[in-house]
Amino acid sequence: MKLLLIVFGLMGIPCLISAQTATNKNLPIIDMHMHSYPVEYMGESNIPNPVTGRPSGAASDEELMQATLSEMRRYNIVKAVTSGPLDVVYRWKIEEPKRLIGGVYFDEVTSLPDVEQLRQQFIAGKLGVLGELVAQHAGLSLNDSLFAPYLTLAEELDIPVGVHTGLGPEGLTYTCCPKFRVTYGNPILLEEVLVRHPKLRLYLMHGGWPYLEETKAIMSVYPQVYADLAVINWIIQREEFHEYLRDLIRAGLGKRLMFGSDQMVWPEAIGMAIEGIESAKFLSKEQKRDIFYNNAVRFLKLKETGE
Ligand SMILES: [Zn+2]
Numbered sequence: 001m002k003l004l005l006i007v008f009g010l011m012g013i014p015c016l017i018s019a020q021t022a023t024n025k026n027l028p029i030i031d032m033h034m035h036s037y038p039v040e041y042m043g044e045s046n047i048p049n050p051v052t053g054r055p056s057g058a059a060s061d062e063e064l065m066q067a068t069l070s071e072m073r074r075y076n077i078v079k080a081v082t083s084g085p086l087d088v089v090y091r092w093k094i095e096e097p098k099r100l101i102g103g104v105y106f107d108e109v110t111s112l113p114d115v116e117q118l119r120q121q122f123i124a125g126k127l128g129v130l131g132e133l134v135a136q137h138a139g140l141s142l143n144d145s146l147f148a149p150y151l152t153l154a155e156e157l158d159i160p161v162g163v164h165t166g167l168g169p170e171g172l173t174y175t176c177c178p179k180f181r182v183t184y185g186n187p188i189l190l191e192e193v194l195v196r197h198p199k200l201r202l203y204l205m206h207g208g209w210p211y212l213e214e215t216k217a218i219m220s221v222y223p224q225v226y227a228d229l230a231v232i233n234w235i236i237q238r239e240e241f242h243e244y245l246r247d248l249i250r251a252g253l254g255k256r257l258m259f260g261s262d263q264m265v266w267p268e269a270i271g272m273a274i275e276g277i278e279s280a281k282f283l284s285k286e287q288k289r290d291i292f293y294n295n296a297v298r299f300l301k302l303k304e305t306g307e
Contacts, residue, residue, distance in 0.1 A: 027289065030296035031072070031080035031270065033132065033162065033205055033230035033260030035105075036092040038085065039064045041265060049266040051235060056266045065092055067267040072099065075274055079302070081129045081162065081260075086113065090126060101128035101300075103162065104150075108137040108177050115149045122157050130154045131162025132205055137172075139179030141189040151197050160201045160300060162228070163190065166209045167236075188214040194222045203258065203299065206231055209244055216251045226299045227253070229291070230260030233276030234269055242280050254287050258296045 038061045039045045046055035058064035069092075072080060082092060083103030093100050104127055106112050113121075121127045130150060135142050142151075142163050154161050166185045173180045183189075187208040194200065204227040208215030219225050227248075232241050248257060261273035277283070277291055296302075 026076060027293065028076050028078040029259060029274065029292045030300070031077050031261050031263075031273075032203065032228040032258045032296055032299075034068070034080045034082040034263045034270075035132075036065070036082045036084040036088045036100075037265055038088055039265060041084070045265075047265060049268065051272065052268070056268070058265070058267070061088065061091075064265060064267070065095060068263060068270070069096055069099075071263075071267045071270045072096075075270060077270065079296070079300070081131075081160075083129070083132045083162075085110070093126060102126055103129040103131050105132055105134075106138075107134040108139075108179060112146075112150060115153055118150070119153055119157070122153075122159055127159075129160045129162055131160070131203075132164050133162065134164040136164055136168060136184040137177045137180050139181055139184065141184045142193050143189055147193075151193065151200060154201075155197045155199045158199070158201065158301075160203065162203050162205050164206065165190075165204045165215075166206045166211055167232070186211050186214055187218045190218060190225075191222075194218075194225070200224070201226075201299065203227055205260065206262075207244070207248065207257070209236070209241075212244060212247055215248070216253070219253050219256060220251065223256075226256040226258055226295065228258045228260035229277070230262035230273065233259075234261070234272040238276065238279070241276060242282070245280055246282050249283070249287065254290055255295055256299075257291050258299060259292045 039058050045059060048055050056064065056067065058067050079099060079101060081101045081103050082089060083105040089102045093102050104118065133142060135144065140146065151161065165187050168180055168182065168185065187204050194202065202225050204215065204225065207227045207229050209232045215227065219227065229245065232244065259277060261270045263269045277288060
């Protein structure tokens with residue numbers, strides 16, 4: 001989700017992440033939320049990481065891709081859903097065809113591709129997820145008729161759908177995205193979509209934060225809905241993230257929460273996101289493995305059966 005830095009940079013969040021250590025680094029991890037962006041996707045290269053204040057150092061699209069893939073190997077990320085401009089997604093997919101699942105990105109400036117073209121790319125395996133759909137930034141909810149043919153296609157082909165929920169950067173309505181509305185990030189707005197498309201395999205990106213009650217309501221009534229924990233596990237205040245995660249676990253949703261990083265142009269964010277989960281002392285070893293791997297295997301219907 002681009003432009004996050006506008007906000008979080010201004011918030012002056014202290015550096016909460018000390019080291020990219022992962023106690024489970026030899027066990028497989030699935031990242032449900034990554035991006036294949038050109039290095040200048042946010043307007044220029046070397047934009048500082050909003051948490052550490054340090055730029056990635058990647059000077060070209062190739063360097064950004066290689067640095068990201070290197071972090072994936074380092075943490076044994078065996079699969080990652082990665083979305084962005086389709087030409088960049090395809091480039092990354094050529095580099096790591098088995099490890100990467102191509103995602104269809106949509107936001108306020110990117111339009112959705114032709115439905116029939118999309119069908120062919122899904123069937124060919126070049127794409128595997130419809131998302132990240134950042135409808136909120138375009139002043140839309142997933143309920144808008146614009147998405148209907150794509151959701152019908154996803155339902156027909158049994159393609160997972162990832163929808164951006166919850167947060168947006170501070171002040172963005174006045175800067176980049178005049179159509180953005182907080183309201184459209186509320187997971188409760190997905191209910192009519194779930195009614196109309198009962199077979200849709202939908203996941204809430206960013207775990208619906210900060211809409212805790214609505215996230216619990218939707219996920220408890222619609223058991224097919226999963227959620228990823230991307231970006232909230234490394235950008236927002238750690239205590240806030242852990243309280244939110246603990247509430248979702250307490251609500252009995254631990255089998256439907258999935259790891260995600262939302263790595264945009266900072267490859268080190270993958271390690272920081274892993275640390276956000278690892279540092280949650282209230283999670284058992286089994287609950288962490290569910291979040292890092294088992295739940296995504298089930299959601300994605302992968303052949304792997306676990307460790
Ligand atoms: Zn997002």
